[in-house]
Amino acid sequence: MFTSRDGLCSIGELAELAGVTVKAVRFYSDRGLLPEASRSSGGHRRYGPEALDRLRLVRSLRALGLPVREVHRVIDEEEGGSVSVLEDAVAGQLRDLGSQLQALRWREAGLRLVQECPPGERADRLRLIGAVAAPPSTAPLARFWRAWLPPRMPARATAAFLEAAVPEPPTDPEPAQVLAFARLNAFVTRPCAGTERPQPEAHKCAGARGPAVLYASLAEAYELAGTQLRRGREPCPGEELDSFVDAYASTYRSRDTPAFRRLLVKQLTADPRIDRYWELVAEVITPSGGPPEPTPGSAHDWLLAALDAQTAGQDPSFIRSHESTGCPRPASAPASGA
Template identity: 30%
Template sequence: MDGDTLYSIGETAERTGLSVKTIRFYSDSGVVPPTIYSPAGYRLYDTDALARLQLVRTLRDLGVDLASVRQVLDRTRSLPEVAASHAEAIALQMRTLRLQRTVLRAIAERGSTVEEMELMHKLAKLSDAERRRLISDFVEDTFGGVDANPALVDMIRAAMPELPEDPEPAQIEAWVELAELTSDTDFRAAVRRMAEYQAAQRAEGDTTGLHHELTEVVRDRVEHALASGIAPDSAEAKPIVDELAARYAVTFDRPDDAALRQWLRTRLDVAGDTRTERYWQLLAVINGWPVPPSLAPVFAWFGAALEVIVCDQQPVDSADFGARPEPGGARAIGPR
């Protein structure tokens, strides 16, 4: 030690910015022991000990735990390795804090009850994998083991909720609503009936897939009718229904007759649960996609117009599909 400058604990505190109490703690715990003790028993520190104390202070200020600090000082772990590990931990903490902040804001904005708050907190904490598993369970329960439209099933399986790292309150609210919706047994039963209906249609030879273009034609014609004030039970509605029925006949390779209109009404009934449209809207909000416009008024008008025509032609037996929903059904879980 000859020639080395030694500092008392007070001088060491002044040079490192640490308190005497903290230096004494690091000394007693063996993190940075004193270089030597004076003949009177006082702790003395050399420049190397000061450098180690300054390193400890910096790492602790950055939030690195004391065990990791010891590993750096003992050279059992490198400084870059500890820094990278701690940075990752901080990133996780930040994401958790942002999520907590968003949940609290959502609770404040919607005036949630205690039960709603607990549910929102629980669902918001789910990992990406857990959110995917929840939706995958819904898909398996509703479409599993049924030969439904494969293009639709593939689309549903691929469209998973992906909350961003810093979600908006609306995205948290949408995720909570989606989780509740997909857990609803009545909704699951309705989607299952739709899947079974699709399977029955496929068994009869329908392999037409999805029908985005046909849906757009229906939207265009019916929205024009709505804008023009044409009632679904009016004489002006019949030519519109006839035009759309002809489109369906071509798409599905079926005769354009009274049976087609009966088939169309049944098809709309099966796909008429408004919650299916809500499913896609919520998913869009969560993932930051453009929210699809509602087709509920369009298919409500089309279904009502078909009902008038079908009832004029023959008695209706909808027993195969249970009670028919009220007009106003939106787009099914997949396009018609």
């Protein structure tokens, strides 16, 4: 291919054959990606026939977005007969590209959100979405819950709770989902009234293990209730409610009696709530036009409504009998209090 008597070509000839600029060839040469065969008597670079294939490989790798250091590693590994570095580099680029695409989708949905809203609402919406990165971070939501959870909560229990309580932002959001996430971000970052958030009775368990066991048991009840919510079932007694009540009874070493259930519904109704958080979570995870996806908050409300309906007609004598036994006072559910 090279027509010179020594079988080599100049930097300009190599650039022309590869369809790149002389500046690009010099750049790759200076970084050791394109070894020179020799130098002319005048100090000009000379390249052998293998340089053309190497230059084309470098161009292809760079076109995929690989940085120079990764291209260097891929070429070194290729010469050694390995392809693992190339596979790792491509996988890394795919992850980065996915994140970039998600960011673009969030920006597009945010722009549509501003474009489609009434003029009088644009300033407020700009303020909301301007406070959220693209793609959005769930770190503020996790911090909100970590500050709310009982002190010294076991790490595994905390991680399980956060997985259920912190929604994953959709990769291809609709404008309504962007707005809901922005409002959710504003909700968890707003200053709290008073010196601390109101805490439910569940946080008054001795030590950290009590709430951790309770939350783990409640997660099972919420999952069962979520199935009924997806089916559109009205709150009613059943396996879901039994599991819900048993979570409290087991944690506090009480028997599941009609009186216990009356006390439980009374306490849960009185505990502080964060309904707005769960409403926004449902909007974030539910595409427009679809049925609302269950959340721990909506599952808790379904179970509490079922418990309230079941206990509404119980004989008050059960309460007097239960109070005389000295059973522990029921605690609040983590999904409702904040």
